[in-house]
Amino acid sequence: MKRLFLFTSFLFSFALKAMTAPITIAGDNWCPINCGANDAKQGYMIDVARAALKRSGYEVQYLEMPWTRAVGLARKGEVNAIVGAFKGDAPDFHFPAMPLLKMSPNDLFVTKNSQWTFENLRSLNKITLGSIKGYDYGDELNRYIHSMLATEDANLIQLYGNDAVTRSLQFLLKGRIDVLVETGPVFWFHAKQLDVTNKVKSVGSISQPEPCFIAFSPNLEISPKLVLAFDKGVITLKQEKKLALIAESYGLPKDAL
Numbered sequence: 346m347k348r349l350f351l352f353t354s355f356l357f358s359f360a361l362k363a364m365t366a367p368i369t370i371a372g373d374n375w376c377p378i379n380c381g382a383n384d385a386k387q388g389y390m391i392d393v394a395r396a397a398l399k400r401s402g403y404e405v406q407y408l409e410m411p412w413t414r415a416v417g418l419a420r421k422g423e424v425n426a427i428v429g430a431f432k433g434d435a436p437d438f439h440f441p442a443m444p445l446l447k448m449s450p451n452d453l454f455v456t457k458n459s460q461w462t463f464e465n466l467r468s469l470n471k472i473t474l475g476s477i478k479g480y481d482y483g484d485e486l487n488r489y490i491h492s493m494l495a496t497e498d499a500n501l502i503q504l505y506g507n508d509a510v511t512r513s514l515q516f517l518l519k520g521r522i523d524v525l526v527e528t529g530p531v532f533w534f535h536a537k538q539l540d541v542t543n544k545v546k547s548v549g550s551i552s553q554p555e556p557c558f559i560a561f562s563p564n565l566e567i568s569p570k571l572v573l574a575f576d577k578g579v580i581t582l583k584q585e586k587k588l589a590l591i592a593e594s595y596g597l598p599k600d601a602l
Contacts, residue, residue: 398576
């Protein structure tokens with residue numbers, strides 16, 4: 346009987362540890378969506394993921410790394426999920442039913458004294474465009490970027506790394522690029538951090554806002570279970586009006602939810 350009790354206790358302890366094993370979510374610094382791993386506030390989507398998955402007994406560990414590396418590791422099953430993903434970023438991944446934001450992936454920004462305006466994709470041929478390697482910018486702009494990469498065109502400069510957004514903004518201010526493509530809330534957050542909001546302006550978007558997600562690895566058996574747990578948690582957070590409070594704490598507009 347004692348042995349049976351000890352064995353039962355061992356199984357319970359093992360199951361509890363399995364349930365509370367950290368769920369790893371990776372991404373580059375895309376604040377305020379997801380910020381630095383060492384920041385006191387790690388970002389809207391990370392806070393939501395922690396609150397949502399905690400309700401099903403999961404602990405979240407956030408890993409900061411270059412975007413293409415995060416996608417690659419998640420695709421191989423070495424991390425559980427990526428944060429701040431549009432469906433075009435990783436169409437083979439498991440996406441929750443509940444997006445956390447709706448944003449245009451291709452808002453366009455220039456310096457304050459720029460006279461350039463966006464009319465159509467052909468108007469991009471007149472400028473040097475700045476983008477970030479591996480990001481999804483929607484079908485139209487993705488095709489344009491791929492065509493530029495295929496010809497190694499000098500009209501496109503792509504940056505890479507955890508601080509790619511900040512460096513891209515600095516490239517814009519220094520005149521190394523003429524137009525920067527970025528999601529609005531992310532661009533303005535970094536512009537505010539650099540104290541340059543009065544030196545830049547928006548000149549529109551190439552497409553309408555799209556759902557933005559935390560997306561789960563296509564090569565881990567637990568992913569469908571995590572998606573269900575995540576959706577269940579997010580629905581509860583919405584019902585309790587906590588989702589909007591988290592967004593508000595990061596300065597995200599209500600119309601993006």
